[in-house]
Amino acid sequence: MEESHIEEGESQNKFEVAPALISVHPSQKSVAVTVGSDLRVFDLIESCAVNLVDESDGPFRKDSIRAIRYGASGKLFVSAGDDKLVKIWSAESWRCLYTVCSEKRVSAVAISSDDSHVCYADKFGVVWVVELDGINEGEVLPSKKGAPLLSHYCSIITSLEFSPDGRYILSADRDFKIRVTVFPKKPLEGAHEIQSFCLGHTEFITCIAFVWNPELTQGYLMSGSGDSTVRLWDITSGSLLDTCEITTLTGHSESNESEPPAQVTVTDICTISNSSLAAVAIQSFQGTLLLSCDLLAHTLSITKVIKIPGESFIPTSISVSTSTRLLWMVSGASNLPGSNHPGFSRVRAISLVETEPSSILEDEQIPGGSKLLEQLQGKVAIEESVMSAAAEAVREAMSSLLMKKQYSEEKREFRKRTRNDKKTTQ
Amino acid sequence: MDSETKPTFSKSTGLPRKRFYRARAHSNPLSDSHFPIPISPLHVDFSLHFPKFVEANSKISKKIEFADIGCGFGGLLISLATLFPDTLMIGMELRDKVTEYVKERILALRRTSSGDQYENISVVRTNSMKYIPNYFEKGQLSKMFFLFPDPHFKEKNHRRRVISTHLLDEYAYVLRAGGIVYTITDVEELGEWMRSCLEKHPMFESLTQEELDSDPVVELLCNATEEGQKVARNGGQTFRAVFRRIAYVS
Ligand SMILES: C[S@@+](CC[C@H](N)C(=O)[O-])C[C@H]1O[C@@H](n2cnc3c(N)ncnc32)[C@H](O)[C@@H]1O
Numbered sequence: 029m030e031e032s033h034i035e036e037g038e039s040q041n042k043f044e045v046a047p048a049l050i051s052v053h054p055s056q057k058s059v060a061v062t063v064g065s066d067l068r069v070f071d072l073i074e075s076c077a078v079n080l081v082d083e084s085d086g087p088f089r090k091d092s093i094r095a096i097r098y099g100a101s102g103k104l105f106v107s108a109g110d111d112k113l114v115k116i117w118s119a120e121s122w123r124c125l126y127t128v129c130s131e132k133r134v135s136a137v138a139i140s141s142d143d144s145h146v147c148y149a150d151k152f153g154v155v156w157v158v159e160l161d162g163i164n165e166g167e168v169l170p171s172k173k174g175a176p177l178l179s180h181y182c183s184i185i186t187s188l189e190f191s192p193d194g195r196y197i198l199s200a201d202r203d204f205k206i207r208v209t210v211f212p213k214k215p216l217e218g219a220h221e222i223q224s225f226c227l228g229h230t231e232f233i234t235c236i237a238f239v240w241n242p243e244l245t246q247g248y249l250m251s252g253s254g255d256s257t258v259r260l261w262d263i264t265s266g267s268l269l270d271t272c273e274i275t276t277l278t279g280h281s282e283s284n285e286s287e288p289p290a291q292v293t294v295t296d297i298c299t300i301s302n303s304s305l306a307a308v309a310i311q312s313f314q315g316t317l318l319l320s321c322d323l324l325a326h327t328l329s330i331t332k333v334i335k336i337p338g339e340s341f342i343p344t345s346i347s348v349s350t351s352t353r354l355l356w357m358v359s360g361a362s363n364l365p366g367s368n369h370p371g372f373s374r375v376r377a378i379s380l381v382e383t384e385p386s387s388i389l390e391d392e393q394i395p396g397g398s399k400l401l402e403q404l405q406g407k408v409a410i411e412e413s414v415m416s417a418a419a420e421a422v423r424e425a426m427s428s429l430l431m432k433k434q435y436s437e438e439k440r441e442f443r444k445r446t447r448n449d450k451k452t453t454q
Numbered sequence: 455m456d457s458e459t460k461p462t463f464s465k466s467t468g469l470p471r472k473r474f475y476r477a478r479a480h481s482n483p484l485s486d487s488h489f490p491i492p493i494s495p496l497h498v499d500f501s502l503h504f505p506k507f508v509e510a511n512s513k514i515s516k517k518i519e520f521a522d523i524g525c526g527f528g529g530l531l532i533s534l535a536t537l538f539p540d541t542l543m544i545g546m547e548l549r550d551k552v553t554e555y556v557k558e559r560i561l562a563l564r565r566t567s568s569g570d571q572y573e574n575i576s577v578v579r580t581n582s583m584k585y586i587p588n589y590f591e592k593g594q595l596s597k598m599f600f601l602f603p604d605p606h607f608k609e610k611n612h613r614r615r616v617i618s619t620h621l622l623d624e625y626a627y628v629l630r631a632g633g634i635v636y637t638i639t640d641v642e643e644l645g646e647w648m649r650s651c652l653e654k655h656p657m658f659e660s661l662t663q664e665e666l667d668s669d670p671v672v673e674l675l676c677n678a679t680e681e682g683q684k685v686a687r688n689g690g691q692t693f694r695a696v697f698r699r700i701a702y703v704s
Contacts, residue, residue, distance in 0.1 A: 152613075178620060178623060181583045181584050182613075204493070207587075209623075210704040211704075212704040213704065217656075218619065220623045220626065220657055221626075221703075222623055222626070225587040225627075227493055227494035227495075227587065228493060228494060229493075266592075
């Protein structure tokens with residue numbers, strides 16, 4: 029019962045567990061972390077915490093942030109989530125430039141490469157677009173409204189992405205589907221021309237990202253899913269080029285002792301621009317996998333398994349800066365059941381410079397050092413047990429949100445009988 | 455299957471009897487699915503649906519071209535089957551029992567008719583509002599039918615309607631340029647809604663009166679289906695909108 033499920037979600041699960049998110053500026057000028065409704069930014073140039081300035085007159089609510097990202101130019105930053113507000117920030121002055129009110133909770137956001145449009149997806153599968161009238165630092169603009177762009181009929185959109193050339197907007201959903209839509213000249217009138225559907229996943233899709241370098245006009249799409257695979261697509265035709273099974277890790281492991289369990293969910297992908305590499309985060313895996321994509325042979329393979337020794341650090345979100353090739357990872361969650369603490373997060377980083385063996389940075393080696401950790405984590409030391417509880421809570425929340433429920437025949441009948449929306453039509 | 459021994463089949467006609475396939479009047483298209491969903495059009499084994507069209511490589515010789523969305527008891531498919539004997543067509547229906555009925559009805563017609571009639575029609579149980587792209591490739595269809603769809607009167611339920619701007623994007627994707635969408639209803643408000651969605655959509659244009667007059671399918675809209683016949687019996691008015699998918703550059 030998707031609809032009742034979603035509508036319940038609207039009211040009941042106010043204190044749903046939300047994973048901590050991380051996003052790093054494309055040239056590593058700053059890094060942002062969210063835990064629940066908290067948005068924390070650290071300025072890596074000045075090496076200090078950023079003070080967010082939000083003078084917009086929109087409504088003020090405190091609910092979990094579900095999506096953050098920097099624009100490709102590094103000028104804009106967007107945050108959005110359960111508070112039904114999309115906040116568009118200057119990534120330089122950290123003033124809130126626009127507040128967009130959404131009718132529903134927001135699950136994903138994207139910024140066009142020329143910073144002219146912001147798209148966001150709501151919990152009902154509708155993608156909305158806002159046109160930005162330039163980045164105007166001085167004045168506080170009245171709140172904006174989005175125009176409907178496209179829709180995945182009653183599904184949850186988990187990821188939104190512009191193609192590197194800006195021609196397409198891509199939307200991935202819990203119904204195993206990725207839609208490739210031409211981003212039109214007049215987006216406010218809707219995006220009606222569907223280029224392709226990328227179909228092949230057998231579970232919900234969690235993340236999509238482009239592998240791209242300047243020699244490619246188009247770039248290839250990678251997608252991660254609850255079906256334990258990462259897939260490679262040609263978006264023009266929607267054809268599946270390769271499938272990389274994430275469970276078959278034997279032989280690749282640097283350390284064999286801890287392999288992910290049989291069925292794993294890929295939770296995040298970030299591709300490293302100007303290379304054919306991508307880092308992948310997996311539910312219940314302490315570390316990250318590096319995948320390499322052969323753009324001529326159209327194949328995808330695991331090149332490295334990087335396990336983080338010691339603490340149980342399972343990243344809930346990862347991000348890489350274009351300039352430094354430092355992979356930033358956060359592990360954490362808000363609204364943990366049975367805890368009165370608002371949330372926890374732990375930040376780690378891995379250097380992925382091609383010429384050197386990838387190295388996991390110690391806390392004091394991370395740019396910004398303990399000052400950064402204090403700002404992004406709240407406190408420096410986090411107990412082990414809290415970390416594992418957070419990872420488990422995030423896993424549960426994700427499967428209850430995205431996995432198709434299998435009801436028994438009787439239970440289904442019962443649910444039908446007790447539905448509110450049915451009573452009037454019978 | 456022997457119709458004599460099955461009480462659900464009429465003794466006189468050998469066709470399945472509708473009253474054994476009675477189902478609730480309306481289905482909620484938003485509810486979670488409990489039927490198999492093909493991963494992609496390549497994963498649907500249409501040879502099971504159209505055994506007479508199977509070639510040596512065990513694939514069917516042509517692709518489906520017509521889709522009857524919310525086909526109900528299948529009356530339209532049955533009329534179209536003999537009108538376009540070389541065209542493959544499929545009905546999509548959400549209600550389990552109704553789909554079973556249409557399946558049996560087609561099988562019975564295949565058995566009782568002479569020649570290879572009714573071999574070109576079939577039905578699948580699915581939610582067309584969610585899974586059209588799982589069944590059809592880009593530009594595969596030349597006709598789509600939406601006959602007497604559920605009206606969903608309440609404003610709050612308008613998003614359950616089978617014709618909407620967003621769903622038309624998907625229909626435009628599976629229809630080739632030149633393909634036609636046929637809609638008809640006895641609910642005036644819904645008729646206006648469907649027409650205005652189609653009119654506003656940049657990838658569709660209305661057929662002219664001459665085009666409507668020369669299209670043999672148009673007259674089937676109001677009398678081929680069970681719902682259409684019911685409306686006609688009661689002397690009800692119908693509201694029709696027939697539009698062509700046009701070539702389009704965003
Ligand atoms: C009022 S009936 C009309 C049936 C038929 N077209 C006729 O004219 O007799 C509408 C049909 O659409 C079906 N339906 C409603 N929503 C559907 C959906 N999302 N996917 C497939 N069928 C659907 C209903 O189950 C019902 O059988």
